[in-house]
Amino acid sequence: MQAEAVIRALGALAQEHRLAAFRLLVQAGAEGIPAGVLAEKLGVPPSSMSFHLAQLANAGLVTQRRESRSILYSADYGAMNALMGYLTENCCGGAACADAVACEPATNRKNA
Template identity: 50%
Template sequence: MQLPTAVAALSALAHASRLAVFRLLVRAGAQGVAAGDIAREVGARPNTLSTHLTILGTAGLIQSRREGRSIIYTADYDRMRNLLGFLVADCCAGRPEICGSLVDMAQEADCCSR
């Protein structure tokens, strides 16, 4: 991941409501969440949510698809992995114990076994 791409993604996540939306979509998995359900879950007005979704989409963090009359949003897991990789790429510098706790945290959260 290039620096400008990482900055755009981090900027998009640097807002409490957008971060809440993104975390909701990460938890939802590949099935995604309809826009109306996202709005109810995070307590956002539809027009405000639309702006947040646009910013997250422009940053490449989420994707959308139409199912009937609904628009379903999903997290872009490849972009998320790339961003996380970018953030920790240089952290070990020959000392893997520095990053070891990140792996432990992911395993404890059971996020990687799904």
Template identity: 70%
Template sequence: MDSNTTIRALAALAQEHRLAVFRLLVQAGEAGLPAGAIAEAVGVPASSMSFHLAQLSHAGLIRQRRQSRSLIYSADYAAMGGLMAYLTENCCGGQSCAPKVEAAPLGCC
């Protein structure tokens, strides 16, 4: 992922309703959700929801597919992984970021 794509993705997520939609779609899994169900869950009118979905789609964070007469939206997990990888590419100056786990004393637990 390059810096322009990252900026587009972060800009799309830097809005309350779009962030809520993305998190909802991540939870929904590959099956995704229809636009109406997303609008209802987030509490946004359908006309506004189509704008937010278009922004997330333009940023490459979600996918859209037609199922009969409905549009189904799902998170693009590869794009999400690419964004996370870009943000953490040079994390911690080469040191492990994982918290240190201390060994339990012998005879404990």
């Protein structure tokens, strides 16, 4: 992932409602969530939610598809994984971590 794309993605996520929306979309899986449902769950006006979703889409973090009269948004897991890879590629100086748990997501650490 290029630094320019990373900056765009991090900039899009650096806002409370966009970060919350992205997290909900990650949880929703490939099925996605309609924009109106996202707005309702987050307590954000639909017009504001549309703006936030456009910012996430412009950053390449979400995809959208039309189903009937609804637009469904989904997290782009490839983009998310590329961003995470970019952020962690220098973990432990680029060498295999002596303490692999230190570089695992928090949810995995609970099970370790």
